[in-house]
Amino acid sequence: RSEADQDxxxxxxxxxxxxxxxxxxxxxxxxxxxxxKNRYVPAYYLFDASGKLRHxxxxxxxxxxxxxxxxxxxxETEK
Numbered sequence: 001r002s003e004a005d006q007d008x009x010x011x012x013x014x015x016x017x018x019x020x021x022x023x024x025x026x027x028x029x030x031x032x033x034x035x036x037k038n039r040y041v042p043a044y045y046l047f048d049a050s051g052k053l054r055h056x057x058x059x060x061x062x063x064x065x066x067x068x069x070x071x072x073x074x075x076e077t078e079k
Contacts, residue, residue, distance in 0.1 A: 042059070
C-alpha cells in the first residue's frame with residue numbers, strides 16, 4: 001500500500017504505539033499474497049484450531065461480520 005507499510009521499523013513502531021502483541025506478517029515479496037490469491041488490503045483469514053480456513057474477508061468494512069465469525073469459531077473450540 002505504501003512504503004511505510006513495508007518498512008519493518010515503521011511496522012514495529014506502529015505495533016508498539018497501538019500495543020499490538022500478535023504476530024504481524026510483512027509480505028514484501030508477496031509470497032503469502034500470491035498463495036491466497038489476495039488482491040485487496042486489508043485481508044483477514046480465520047482458521048480454526050485444526051488449521052482449517054473458516055472465513056476470509058478482503059477490503060475495508062465488514063468488521064462486524066468478522067467479529068461474529070471469530071466468536072463463532074472460538075465458541076466451537078470451547079465446546
